[in-house]
Amino acid sequence: MPSNGPHAVPAVIILHGSSGVNPGERVWARRMNALGYASFVVDSFTGRGLRNTEKDQTQLSMAAGIADAYAALRLLATDPRIDKGRIAVMGFSRGGVAALYSSLEPFRLAATEGDLRFAAHVAFYPSCGISYESAHIDGSPVLMLVGGKDNYTPAAPCIAYADTLRSKGTQITLKEYPDAWHGFDRPTLLHSIPLATSARECHGSYDLDSRTFTMVRDGQTLSGASAVAESKRCLTTGITLGGDPEAQAQSPAEVAAFLKAAFE
Numbered sequence: 001m002p003s004n005g006p007h008a009v010p011a012v013i014i015l016h017g018s019s020g021v022n023p024g025e026r027v028w029a030r031r032m033n034a035l036g037y038a039s040f041v042v043d044s045f046t047g048r049g050l051r052n053t054e055k056d057q058t059q060l061s062m063a064a065g066i067a068d069a070y071a072a073l074r075l076l077a078t079d080p081r082i083d084k085g086r087i088a089v090m091g092f093s094r095g096g097v098a099a100l101y102s103s104l105e106p107f108r109l110a111a112t113e114g115d116l117r118f119a120a121h122v123a124f125y126p127s128c129g130i131s132y133e134s135a136h137i138d139g140s141p142v143l144m145l146v147g148g149k150d151n152y153t154p155a156a157p158c159i160a161y162a163d164t165l166r167s168k169g170t171q172i173t174l175k176e177y178p179d180a181w182h183g184f185d186r187p188t189l190l191h192s193i194p195l196a197t198s199a200r201e202c203h204g205s206y207d208l209d210s211r212t213f214t215m216v217r218d219g220q221t222l223s224g225a226s227a228v229a230e231s232k233r234c235l236t237t238g239i240t241l242g243g244d245p246e247a248q249a250q251s252p253a254e255v256a257a258f259l260k261a262a263f264e
Contacts, residue, residue, distance in 0.1 A: 015095025
């Protein structure tokens with residue numbers, strides 16, 4: 001909690017990536033506190049007996065992160081120190097997936113009651129190749145930050161998804177750092193993880209309205225068992241991670257300006 005804030009303050013829920021909670025999430029938590037916001041770091045792994053999903057993302061469904069985000073929202077909404085109308089969600093990589101797709105109304109309706117919703121969504125380098133789709137959105141603004149050189153969760157599908165959300169009425173801000181790789185906000189040296197699995201060659205969607213899953217391969221749309229098989233076949237290995245000076249310098253200010261506007 002901020003040390004000198006008003007009685008009821010805004011809050012930011014922070015969701016980690018495939019390596020679990022690490023110092024990067026705690027740095028962002030302190031940044032939120034410095035802005036006068038409470039921060040709440042969610043650990044989606046430890047309680048489930050997991051440490052890392054980089055090599056095998058099937059250990060935990062991406063939808064679990066969305067469920068965890070909404071569980072945190074419901075919890076914080078009961079705390080009198082928190083302004084329940086001003087709770088945002090921010091996530092990184094796997095956590096960015098949850099932060100982004102929790103903006104879809106079917107997820108909100110399944111996880112909350114009444115008008116409780118996130119005031120804003122901040123997604124750092126989420127995966128958008130296999131996306132969640134719905135005609136219905138929660139109406140809250142979205143900030144998406146992506147790296148132009150990201151070979152783990154490439155920017156291009158997320159740029160296209162941002163256009164899709166925008167066409168449905170979402171107020172979305174997209175920031176691309178052209179020379180940045182995955183994990184660009186962290187102070188880590190550029191390095192490779194040969195065995196990490198990426199869906200960068202995958203193209204598909206889960207339609208929440210019709211409850212159908214489809215994949216696209218060589219221009220053909222696959223469904224049912226064929227789509228499930230393709231979602232496994234399209235996976236590749238070998239990724240690059242590392243901080244980017246421009247992104248490290250600019251992303252905190254981008255997030256601060258976005259949240260200030262969303263919380264007004």
